[in-house]
Amino acid sequence: MTLLLLDANGLAHRAFHSTASNRSYREDGFPTFAIGRFLDLVYKALIDVGRPQCATHAAAIFDPRGKNWRHDLAPDYKSGRSHDPDLRPQLRLCRELVKGLGIASVQMVGYEADDLIATYARHAEEAGMGAVICSIDKDLLQLLRPAVAVYNPMKRSMVSEDDVLNRFGVMPPAIPCFQALVGDTTDGYAGIPGVGPKAAAELLVEYGDLETLIANAASITKPALRAKIIAGADQARLCRRLAVLDDAVPVRRDLDDLELRGADPDLLIGGLKALGLIHWPGVFAERLQVDPRSIPPHPGITELSDEIMEMVSA
Incomplete structure (x- = not known):
């Protein structure tokens, strides 16, 4: 058994910056341009890592809002980072839509995603499972060991110890x-x-x-x-x-809760339609071998995006 751990915030940021020069918005101004690309990166990770590695479990790990324990040690930790207002609304939708690929969405207040990834990697190792971390974040390379692999989603290849040593x-x-x-x-x-x-x-x-x-x-x-x-x-x-990553986070969801499930076309494709995206519903419909015309816009995603838009506009 293998646990696929996705650095979801890192993937979302990569998707955001790769599409920021060609921004698209729903009619009400809700930004949508990074969401399809994010899901595309996740899907390719499932193909490249999930199937050959026989992944049985998967989790998309997100950073929560607010400070974490590192700010208690260093109040200026990450204070220099700039935040594009178009990113956070899309992150919230990414957290929901990734479930449409059968992947659990996980975050925990007070801890960075990297700490949760370190913790779940240790749990998988102790349970006799393999773990594959999908990320380009150098901080996560410290976790590379025989039972824990690291996959670079941009190069679509595994990272070796020699790669780390050479870098x-x-x-x-x-x-x-x-x-x-x-x-x-x-x-x-x-x-x-x-x-x-x-x-x-x-x-x-x-x-x-x-x-x-x-x-x-x-x-x-x-x-x-x-x-x-x-x-x-x-x-x-x-x-x-x-x-140093904290691998002893008191996570609330155990490995059984991270079992990789089948895709949910209604949520995934219907959600993309609810956001007014034209290209990506057809792409994922072809991948999942369903007729996109049979799937209406997902009302839950419409409601969620409307709520986010109201909060942003308030």
């Missing part, structure tokens, strides 16, 4: 230590100023992990680098805490 100069478990040294501007933490990727990789190869490096910083032969590590030790420890 970062360290193996997957060392990625949080690497990020602690070099920082992550996307997530809003600086690491140790003046320590670049090459130096960070060389130090971790020599010393193994961050704490061993800090404990032996006096032995670093380059004076300037030695001074930076000693001065930035506490900052690096904080950054590593932010980078």
Whole structure:
């Protein structure tokens, strides 16, 4: 048995940015342009990963709104990110419509999607299942191990340990230590100023992990680098805490709830029609081998999108 874990927020952002130059809206102004592309990425992951890997379970993991435990450690965490107002309404619809592909939709207040993915990957491993993570997020590469694979949906291929080593100069478990040294501007933490990727990789190869490096910083032969590590030790420890994924989230849904189900054409195709999309209903009707003319617009999706539109306009 295999659990397919979809970094749904990451896929939705990728779909959004790939279609943002050709935006489309429903007659009332509701943005719709990223939704079909998001579902297309999910469907292709099911084809590329689900069938060859015999996926029996699947979950689309979304980030909740609001702050999480990392903000308690670093109030400015991710504060520099900009948010396009056209994205969030579509994210809410993505959460609902992905169910039409038979995939559970999961999120949990107070935790990032990456933490839930780490937790479910551990649960699957402990249950004797395989896990495949579908994401291009470098943070999730730390989870790569024999029982947990990572699939790149843009390249449509699996990521190997050699791929990680060639990209970062360290193996997957060392990625949080690497990020602690070099920082992550996307997530809003600086690491140790003046320590670049090459130096960070060389130090971790020599010393193994961050704490061993800090404990032996006096032995670093380059004076300037030695001074930076000693001065930035506490900052690096904080950054590593932010980078390490929490795999002990008290999730409310167990693995049985994530069983991969058959597609729901009424929800999927009817939902796309309810949003006024013209191209995608036909695409998914052909894939699911149903007649799109027999499926009316889904009233639940119409009602949900109307409610979101009212909230946005208020």
